[in-house]
Amino acid sequence: MSAQLSIPSKKDSVSEEEWQLRTDLAAAYRLVALYGWDDLVFTHISARIPGDEHHFLINPYGMMFEEITASSLVRVDQDANKIDPDDFDINPAGFTIHSAIHAVREDAACVMHLHTTDGIAVSAQQEGLMPLSQQSLFALASLSYHDYEGVALREDEKARLQKDLGNANFMILRNHGLLTTGTSIADAFLAMYILQSSCEIQVRALSGNRPLTPIPGGIVDTIKQQAEQVTKGLGGKLAWPGLLRKLDRIDASFRD
Template sequence: MATAINVQSSCSEAEWKARQRLAACYRIFAYLGWDEMIFNHITLKVPGEDDAFLINPYGLHFSEVTASTLVKIDIDGNTLDGSTYPVNKAGFTQHSLFHRELPDVHAIIHTHTTATMAVSSVEGGLQPINFYAAAIVPRLAYHKFEGITVHDDEGPRFLASLGKKRMMLLENHGPVVMGRTLEQAFLNHWVLQRACEIQMQTLAMGKPVMIGQEVIDKHMANLSQASIDPVQQGVPEFDAMVRLVDREDTSWRE
């Protein structure tokens, strides 16, 4: 197993803050049970460096990730911080594509939670049958399953499937959730996860009550009017989860 290096002294204050926020996010996902052994990825662009982003080291569980063990790589996969940890190619291939091609995307989350994978594996995907789904369905894209995401030639098809949306279900696979900030991406993933969990339970009970398009449109308009500064979207929710994580372990800060 590779050993962690102390990068705080060699990186900018902005990068160290980003490292800590991203490490906290990994711990939050572990706390919520959204981890998948040593697999899956949450990436974040390094502030002020458009061609560099942070990713989890391959081999560490989400609950083990710290600010220092995160790996800084460029969009070609080159390690920039001297880390001796490897990076999972399946994570790099997909995340580097979106970081390179979508300048508004600063954070990307890909998970294999049971609920989101289940919904991505049924015909029709996410249905407008609950409060959370009504806010997600109009913003959700879909991409046909082509196997493990390690092939660069799938990139154009990823982008075509995504279009102008910033959330996508990879059919038979799982979600890709993007955001202008890490906190925004976290909140969108949380809402998607809840929508999928509730759909699973609802369909197990019987025929669902569908929400009509007129109500969905009204719901989206109300959410838009009630939304806070986009820069602050997800921040209160994220910070609340950080406080919960800190009660158990603060080592992610190191």
């Protein structure tokens, strides 16, 4: 982390549980930057802090994802009000989508929303995500869509977003981007990795100007059980320790 930002450590001022959550969320931001999925300082990944206060962690507005640290993350309430007035400001408009989902999905401990080029490309295609790859099947088994209504600033859009998401863990926001939820930060990240990979594969397949071979629909119905077998029932937690080690080798300052 650049010393110019002078962010004091919060490690000794928060619970061990919150610090672990901060570390994992900072890692998710760094991984998004590492894989080239970030959009300058825009988009967000939010994580619910366990407890009855309904507080969340989200990125400070204006910081690049590659700069995010555990201590720089901002704790906010359901209305995007900062709990610590000394924290960096956040983008309240950016929390609109996240707060809508957290409000109705108790299982959505983490919500990840990105503006990747290939994700937006697929979101603009009338067919949406197509069953062209093994990766796409995992997303298609729990995928929903939300039509574009402009920049997500209006309070009344929340209800439509909630209805469109339903119980799905993957969402394509038409003409906008991608969204995933998870019971943990690791699960939300793995879901985004799968969805983003599916979109990249689809864009490349369509650009080949050759006949395509879709996967038969019946196979989609069996994919959830197969996913449990592939990850040994651990979901995103199977790959997460390795991803943290990868970050530690590159730059461990996300833990600050």
